[in-house]
Amino acid sequence: MKLRCRVFAFCCSLTLLFSCALAEEDDGSLVRITTGLPAAEAVEEELAAETDGDETPDAAAETAQPDEADAGAPAPSVTASPAAEETGERWADSQPFGIRHGPRDQKKVAVTMDDCYDRACIREIFDFCQELGVPMTFFPLGDQLKKKDAELWKAIAASNCEIGSHTNHHTNWQHMSYNGICIHLYRTQECLDEVLGYHYGMVSLRPPFGRYTNEKGTPLATAVKACTRYGYEHVVLWDVSQTNAELAKADVQNGSILLYHARAKDVKCLKTLIPWLIQEGYELVTVKDLLQLGEIEIGPEPYVHKKGE
Numbered sequence: 001m002k003l004r005c006r007v008f009a010f011c012c013s014l015t016l017l018f019s020c021a022l023a024e025e026d027d028g029s030l031v032r033i034t035t036g037l038p039a040a041e042a043v044e045e046e047l048a049a050e051t052d053g054d055e056t057p058d059a060a061a062e063t064a065q066p067d068e069a070d071a072g073a074p075a076p077s078v079t080a081s082p083a084a085e086e087t088g089e090r091w092a093d094s095q096p097f098g099i100r101h102g103p104r105d106q107k108k109v110a111v112t113m114d115d116c117y118d119r120a121c122i123r124e125i126f127d128f129c130q131e132l133g134v135p136m137t138f139f140p141l142g143d144q145l146k147k148k149d150a151e152l153w154k155a156i157a158a159s160n161c162e163i164g165s166h167t168n169h170h171t172n173w174q175h176m177s178y179n180g181i182c183i184h185l186y187r188t189q190e191c192l193d194e195v196l197g198y199h200y201g202m203v204s205l206r207p208p209f210g211r212y213t214n215e216k217g218t219p220l221a222t223a224v225k226a227c228t229r230y231g232y233e234h235v236v237l238w239d240v241s242q243t244n245a246e247l248a249k250a251d252v253q254n255g256s257i258l259l260y261h262a263r264a265k266d267v268k269c270l271k272t273l274i275p276w277l278i279q280e281g282y283e284l285v286t287v288k289d290l291l292q293l294g295e296i297e298i299g300p301e302p303y304v305h306k307k308g309e
Contacts, residue, residue, distance in 0.1 A: 164204030
């Protein structure tokens with residue numbers, strides 16, 4: 001009897017240790033909370049296993065700047081948009097590292113969807129937007145880009161919509177090293193290209209939870225350096241995130257970036273909000289077009305990160 005009790009207690013402990021749940025964060029995203037290994041420690045284990053030790057996750061990395069020797073894996077090239085070719089300067093060039101909205105003097109908005117856990121919700125809102133002839137920008141996590149969903153992501157990539165990076169896992173950059181952020185950036189590009197079967201060079205990036213600064217509100221040097229290394233000049237935030245359509249209408253203005261997630265309540269809100277935006281004369285565009293981040297490079301060969309680069 002004592003032996004059975006001990007075995008039972010041991011099994012219960014293992015179940016508790018590795019059990020996972022979903023929690024809603026302040027940006028409305030659903031994240032997996034694991035009662036075992038903390039996310040930051042897991043990233044460091046991943047770092048130790050897959051990097052060459054050419055960068056150190058310490059205070060030196062916080063102030064270091066990228067140089068030719070530290071260029072890293074080839075990043076997707078950015079081609080200037082038509083508007084940029086005319087003026088010689090893109091709107092984003094005059095903005096800070098973190099951009100919360102687009103130009104306020106143009107009646108344009110960008111609707112975005114993060115995480116992309118629920119494929120049915122992604123399909124529903126994508127089809128809805130296609131029926132209306134308007135684009136969206138999807139920010140999937142790399143670990144949510146599955147081969148079984150290749151048909152869906154290929155349809156999105158081939159449409160007037162945009163796919164941006166939300167990094168590989170939903171891990172707070174404030175708890176990560178420079179190398180850890182790099183891993184999440186290049187893995188997301190690898191995951192997308194593997195699903196599509198070709199290279200789709202993402203130009204828009206949204207950090208998990210929208211967090212990219214230190215306690216003083218200054219952009220993390222590790223984040224800026226990692227983003228620059230992989231071709232991202234800015235991180236994309238938002239200024240509207242209400243899932244109540246009436247409240248969202250009150251918040252929308254020229255240049256707004258609207259944040260939603262692949263959840264039933266968000267899809268319901270968007271099915272009311274998007275027709276209203278069109279009726280009010282707003283032009284719905286992608287994030288890259290709203291912020292003039294550049295054009296997406298398409299290539300025949302999927303991107304594969306080379307160890308040691």
